Amino acid sequence: MNYPVWEIPILGGGLLVAIIATIHVFVAHFAVGGGLFLVVTEMKARREKDQGMLDYVQGHTKFFLLITMVVGALTGIGIWLIISILHPSGTSVLIHTFVFGWATEWVFFVIEIVSLLVYYFTFQTMNARDHVVVGWIYFVAAWLSLAVIGGIVSFMLTPGGWIETGNFWHGLLNPSYLSSLVFRTAFALILAGVYGLITASSIHDALLRQRMIRYCVLWLALPFMVLLPSGYWYFQVVPEHTRNLIMGDSPEMGLFTGGFVWITPILILAGIFCAVRLNAVVHKILALLLLIVAFMYMGSFETIREAGRRPYMIYGHMYSNSILKASLSETQQKGVLQTAKWVRDREIISSNPTSAGRELFRIVCHSCHSMGGFRNDIFERVANMEADDLLRIMEDMGYDKGFMPPFPGNTKERQILAGFLVKASQNRSDR
Amino acid sequence: MDPNQLIPTPDVLSAPWELFNLLLVGTFTLHLLAANIMLGALFVVFWYSIKNRTPKIPDPPDRLISRKLPIAIAFTINLGVPPLLFLQVIYGNFIYVSSVLMAVYWLSLFVLIILAYYGVYLFNFKYDSLARRRSWVMGLVIALILVVGFFFTNSLLLMIDPKSWTRYFSEPWGRIIHTAEPSLVPRYLHFVLASLATGGLIMGLIGWWKEKQGETEAGETFSQGLFFYALVTMLQFLVGAWYLGTIPQGALAQIMFEGRVIFPIFLLSVILGITSILFGFSRLPWHTTITFVLTVLFMVLFRYAVRGFYLQPYIENNRPESAYQFSPVFLFLIVLLIGIASVTYVIRLALRNRREPS
Numbered sequence: 001m002n003y004p005v006w007e008i009p010i011l012g013g014g015l016l017v018a019i020i021a022t023i024h025v026f027v028a029h030f031a032v033g034g035g036l037f038l039v040v041t042e043m044k045a046r047r048e049k050d051q052g053m054l055d056y057v058q059g060h061t062k063f064f065l066l067i068t069m070v071v072g073a074l075t076g077i078g079i080w081l082i083i084s085i086l087h088p089s090g091t092s093v094l095i096h097t098f099v100f101g102w103a104t105e106w107v108f109f110v111i112e113i114v115s116l117l118v119y120y121f122t123f124q125t126m127n128a129r130d131h132v133v134v135g136w137i138y139f140v141a142a143w144l145s146l147a148v149i150g151g152i153v154s155f156m157l158t159p160g161g162w163i164e165t166g167n168f169w170h171g172l173l174n175p176s177y178l179s180s181l182v183f184r185t186a187f188a189l190i191l192a193g194v195y196g197l198i199t200a201s202s203i204h205d206a207l208l209r210q211r212m213i214r215y216c217v218l219w220l221a222l223p224f225m226v227l228l229p230s231g232y233w234y235f236q237v238v239p240e241h242t243r244n245l246i247m248g249d250s251p252e253m254g255l256f257t258g259g260f261v262w263i264t265p266i267l268i269l270a271g272i273f274c275a276v277r278l279n280a281v282v283h284k285i286l287a288l289l290l291l292i293v294a295f296m297y298m299g300s301f302e303t304i305r306e307a308g309r310r311p312y313m314i315y316g317h318m319y320s321n322s323i324l325k326a327s328l329s330e331t332q333q334k335g336v337l338q339t340a341k342w343v344r345d346r347e348i349i350s351s352n353p354t355s356a357g358r359e360l361f362r363i364v365c366h367s368c369h370s371m372g373g374f375r376n377d378i379f380e381r382v383a384n385m386e387a388d389d390l391l392r393i394m395e396d397m398g399y400d401k402g403f404m405p406p407f408p409g410n411t412k413e414r415q416i417l418a419g420f421l422v423k424a425s426q427n428r429s430d431r
Numbered sequence: 432m433d434p435n436q437l438i439p440t441p442d443v444l445s446a447p448w449e450l451f452n453l454l455l456v457g458t459f460t461l462h463l464l465a466a467n468i469m470l471g472a473l474f475v476v477f478w479y480s481i482k483n484r485t486p487k488i489p490d491p492p493d494r495l496i497s498r499k500l501p502i503a504i505a506f507t508i509n510l511g512v513p514p515l516l517f518l519q520v521i522y523g524n525f526i527y528v529s530s531v532l533m534a535v536y537w538l539s540l541f542v543l544i545i546l547a548y549y550g551v552y553l554f555n556f557k558y559d560s561l562a563r564r565r566s567w568v569m570g571l572v573i574a575l576i577l578v579v580g581f582f583f584t585n586s587l588l589l590m591i592d593p594k595s596w597t598r599y600f601s602e603p604w605g606r607i608i609h610t611a612e613p614s615l616v617p618r619y620l621h622f623v624l625a626s627l628a629t630g631g632l633i634m635g636l637i638g639w640w641k642e643k644q645g646e647t648e649a650g651e652t653f654s655q656g657l658f659f660y661a662l663v664t665m666l667q668f669l670v671g672a673w674y675l676g677t678i679p680q681g682a683l684a685q686i687m688f689e690g691r692v693i694f695p696i697f698l699l700s701v702i703l704g705i706t707s708i709l710f711g712f713s714r715l716p717w718h719t720t721i722t723f724v725l726t727v728l729f730m731v732l733f734r735y736a737v738r739g740f741y742l743q744p745y746i747e748n749n750r751p752e753s754a755y756q757f758s759p760v761f762l763f764l765i766v767l768l769i770g771i772a773s774v775t776y777v778i779r780l781a782l783r784n785r786r787e788p789s
Contacts, residue, residue, distance in 0.1 A: 002439040003527055004596075006534040007603040016538075069505060070548045077508070078541035084519070085534045085605070088439075088527035095519045096442040099451075100759035106512050107763070107770035113505050114774045118781045126784040134777055141773070168445065168759045341437055344600045362603070 001323055001331070003088040004342040005362045012370025012377075018306075020082050022299040024075035029298070030195050031068040031112070032142045033188030037196055037219060038064060038119070039135030046128050052208040058123045060199045065120050067195075069113070086367065089322040090156075090313040097162070097171055098152050105148040111141035146188065147181060148172075154180040157238060157309050163316050179234040186227035187298070190267075193220030194294045197274060197287040206280070213274055213283060220271040220290075228264070239315065241402060242308040250403045252376070253307055260300040267293055311398060311405040319405035321367045328408060336363055336409040348416055357420020360413055368404075372428060382425050390418035434593035434745070439524040441751035446760055448751075451521045452735075458513035460731045464724060465510045466622075469503040470580075471629030472496055473573050476554070478630075480566040492637070492652075493565070494558050500551045508544065524749065525742065528596060529589035534605025536582045547575040577623065584619040588612050591741040617674035624667045625727070631659030632711075632723060639716045654714060660723075661711030664704060678737070686740045693736045700729035 008016075038061055045053035084091045095102065115138035122131065151172040155162065162171035196216035203209035235243065246257055270293065274286050313320045323331060331339050337346050337356065340363050345356040361371075361378075369378040382390060394414050398406030407414060444451070479493035486494075518526055530537045550572035554565060561568060589595060589609045598607055609615055635656025641649030675683060687694045707722035 002524075004531045004599050004603065006531050006605045008534075008605070066552065069501075070545055070552075073505075073508060074541045074545045074548070077512070077544075078538075080515075081530070081538055081541060084527055085530050085537060088523075088531065092442045092519070092523045092527065095516065095523060096445065098759075099445060099516065099520050100763040102516050103454075103513065103763045104759075104766045106509075106516070107766045109512070110509060111770050111773050111777075113509055115777050117502060117505070118777050122781055122784055126780065130780045130784060134780060137773055137777060166443070166754060168756050341439060342599065344432075 001089070001336070001340045001363065003322070005366055006085050007362060007366065008373075009371035010373040012373040012375045014368060015370070015373070015375040017079075017082055017086060018299075018303060018375075020075055020078045021306075022295070022302055023071070024079050025302055026191070026295050026298045027067055027072035028076060029146075029184065029188040030064075030191045031072045032139075032146050032185070033190070033192030033219075034064050034068065034195055035116075035135070035139035035142045036189065037192035039132060039139055041215070042135060043132055046132070052203075052205060053212065056200065056203060056208070056212055060196065061120050061123060063199050064195075065116060069116065073109075073113075087313055087322060090318055093314060093318065094152060094156075097166070097168065098155075101148055101152060101168070101172055105145050108141045108145040108148070112138060112145065115141065143185070146184060150181045150184055151177050156314050157242065157305065159315055159317060176234060176237045179230055179237055182230040183227060183234050186223040186230060187301075189223035190220055190227065191294060191298075193217065193223075193271070194290055196220075197271075197283075197290060201280070201283040201287040209280065209283070210277055217271050217275045221268055224264070224268055238308060242315075245308055245310060245403055246304055250307060250310065253304065256300045256303045256307070259296060260304060263293060263297045263300065267297060307403075310403040319408075321364055321405055321408070323405065323408045328406060331408045332406075332410060334410070335413050336360060337413065348412060353416055354420060354423070357416050357423075360409065360417045361420060364408060364417065371424070378421065379425050379428050382421050383429070385422065385425075387415070387418040387422050390421060391415070394418070432597050434596060435748055437528070437593060437596050438745050438749045439528065441524045441749055444520070444751050444753040445756045447753070447755070448521060450760075451517050455514055455517035455521065456731060456735055458510065458517065460728050462507065462510040462514050463622075463625075463731060464727055465503070465507040466580075467626045467629040467727070468633065469500070469507045470573070470576055470623075470626035471631070471633050472500060472503055473551075473569065473576065474627055474630035475634050476500065477566060477569040477573055480569050484563050484566070493569075494555075496633075496637075497551065497555045497558070497569075500555065501548070504544075504548050504551060521751075522590065522742070525590040525593075525745075526586070528593075529586045531605060532589055532596065532599055532607040533582070533585060536606070536608075537586060538605075540579055540582055543575045543579050547572045547579075550575070580622055581619055584615065584622065585609055587738075588615055588618065591738055593745055613677035614674055617670050617677060620670045621667065621674060624663055624670055628660045628663040628667065628723075631656050631661075631663060632716075632720060635660060635711075636716055636720070653716070657711045657714055657716065657719060660719065661708045664708050664711065664723075668704065682740065686737055690736070693733065696729055696732050696736065700726055700733055703729060 038057060041053065041060075042057045044050075045057055080091075115134050118126075119131065119134045119138055122134075126134070151174065154176045155171045155174050158174045158176040160170055160174040161167065162174065193216045196219060197213060200209060200212035200216050203212060235246070245253055248254060248257075267290070270286070270290055274283065274290065278286070309315055309320075311319055312325075313322065316325065318324055319328075327339075337343050337348070337359065343359055343363070345352045345359055348356050361369075365378060369376050369381070371377070372379050391414055393401065394407040394417075397404040409417070476493045476496050479491065479496075483491050483493065550568055554561065554568050554572070558565065585608055589607065592609065592612060595607075595609055595611065633656070635653055638649045638651070638653030638656055642653055678686070687697065703722050703726040707719050707726055710718040710722060
């Protein structure tokens with residue numbers, strides 16, 4: 001309502017966010033768990049005077065640096081860029097509410113960069129004690145970074161007392177903060193094991209390879225003892241409406257909820273299978289497959305979390321189309337075209353139903369629906385529908401269709417939008 | 432259409448506007464210096480990689496400098512985060528709009544930087560096997576970074592010109608480049624030339640350091656680097672004049688003389704720039720460096736005055752409300768102190784161990 005809407009009919013904004021966000025969290029959690037993996041494994045290698053293991057840690061550090069410092073850091077900026085384009089109003093709330101939270105997180109990011117570069121470049125020259133200290137400094141900074149960002153991410157689903165007070169601490173230390181932090185920490189440790197398998201399976205020495213693979217499998221499997229109960233805890237503290245969406249009220253959610261449930265045993269069992277003595281090539285293939293499975297696992301979780309917020313962008317405060325809950329009734333009364341800032345056709349006249357309909361679609365629907373695109377295609381949804389069917393759906397939005405925001409416009413706008421969608425859908429099928 | 436109607440309502444400020452402005456100017460100066468150093472170093476590496484296609488020594492200058500490039504890129508990116516954050520706090524309702532209007536390019540930024548980043552690692556790790564293709568890799572990295580710089584310039588110009596925002600209604604696909612703005616090219620060139628000059632300065636400093644270590648032939652690099660710096664900075668004055676010429680006459684006079692501080696700031700930046708040129712021609716490396724850094728700082732301050740002037744009529748009608756909360760500010764300051772201590776400690780460990788390898 002406050003900002004222009006980027007029109008990307010085919011791709012749809014949601015898909016872009018999902019791709020960038022999943023890649024980012026998959027690497028960012030590795031940046032936390034992998035940091036602990038590096039320093040603990042280095043300590044173990046030095047304690048046991050195991051040069052082979054120490055060489056492995058050094059090689060893994062290079063891999064870790066190349067992945068986390070480049071892809072991890074920049075996809076983090078990528079998320080910031082994409083949400084500021086697709087949800088400028090929501091991003092603005094997050095930035096203004098937590099500006100000093102972000103600034104604090106940036107300080108941890110600086111410590112991470114310096115300590116990781118020093119850890120990598122001085123692997124052979126620094127004395128053991130100091131090197132381990134640098135490794136620990138990296139891990140603590142990385143985990144604290146997660147602790148701050150985790151608060152802001154969980155805030156969007158459970159803003160808690162912030163809704164009334166607008167207080168920074170009420171928002172950051174929100175009802176799902178602790179459970180999500182424990183859950184994400186466990187996830188980070190699992191990913192340390194998964195990524196560890198990638199480099200461990202490439203070790204030439206067969207005995208060392210087997211030993212390191214078994215070691216990585218422990219990192220992969222043991223954190224499930226924390227992940228599963230904390231996941232249950234997390235599930236219990238989210239709003240009831242979100243739980244219902246996850247359990248099947250949302251038509252889109254089933255695939256991801258099912259995926260998350262089924263991948264859990266697959267990841268554990270496939271990980272344990274990796275510990276069996278196998279051919280080097282088979283180990284490499286298995287490690288790669290596990291990486292893909294873990295990526296799907298993370299993707300399922302993030303999609304469930306994101307979709308669980310529906311119909312909100314910030315639960316109970318701002319709808320996914322950036323309309324504030326508090327201003328909904330005013331918008332419904334005056335109409336979207338009269339209240340939104342970025343509108344050309346403020347009045348609906350006989351000559352402009354198509355352009356007015358398109359503007360309404362852009363403001364009200366485009367944040368979730370593409371037009372003939374890959375995800376949540378509006379044409380697919382409205383195929384073979386008449387305007388009356390669509391008007392009934394608009395009535396149900398926010399009620400029977402609780403995963404969609406209530407329709408924010410007035411009666412005339414409903415009719416214009418319904419007419420536009422039916423016509424656009426017919427034109428498309430005629431082509 | 433009245434552009435005032437398009438200005439989004441700003442969100443509530445949690446600390447005084449002046450504090451955010453101070454943080455913005457301070458961190459942006461650091462970012463700009465880091466970006467100049469990074470791009471300057473890329474130019475230097477590129478030049479050496481062309482000059483010495485088949486190096487006769489094991490560690491030629493392009494290889495030596497390229498080892499530091501990932502660090503330079505990491506810090507440029509890292510130092511870019513706070514100014515973007517504080518910019519979004521005080522000018523969020525302008526910068527978000529410009530981001531949407533040029534969404535495709537804005538979103539491509541992180542992909543372009545990833546490619547450039549990996550290009551630098553490729554140059555570094557595969558130096559020998561790349562052989563003559565090294566200069567192509569570095570050329571591509573520079574091209575990517577130049578494109579990134581151009582998109583940022585475009586975004587910052589779109590945000591201060593709400594009159595141009597109405598283009599959105601005919602082009603809502605996020606592909607708007609503000610070609611109608613006459614200052615687009617000189618502003619962009621100003622940044623590129625500053626980076627080229629920094630490249631010369633880096634060369635000069637390396638030559639100076641090597642000469643001090645006893646490599647007499649490095650004296651030539653020292654002189655050439657500083658001479659190049661001075662020459663490019665002279666060119667910078669022409670581009671600067673071009674940029675000033677693109678600001679409407681009445682507006683320029685208002686910017687310069689309405690407040691008490693803007694003209695002195697501008698004058699100081701010009702004097703410092705000229706002084707740095709003279710120091711450069713006089714082979715005084717540290718004098719040149721210090722006056723260059725100060726020139727950048729004062730130029731940034733002048734740029735903010737220009738931005739403030741352009742946005743003033745729009746901000747007046749859209750002043751953000753404020754509800755101060757100071758405990759998060761203290762959290763940040765405490766963590767910042769801990770961060771400075773931690774970074775200092777880690778660097779000291781690194782330096783100590785460099786002197787006493789185990």
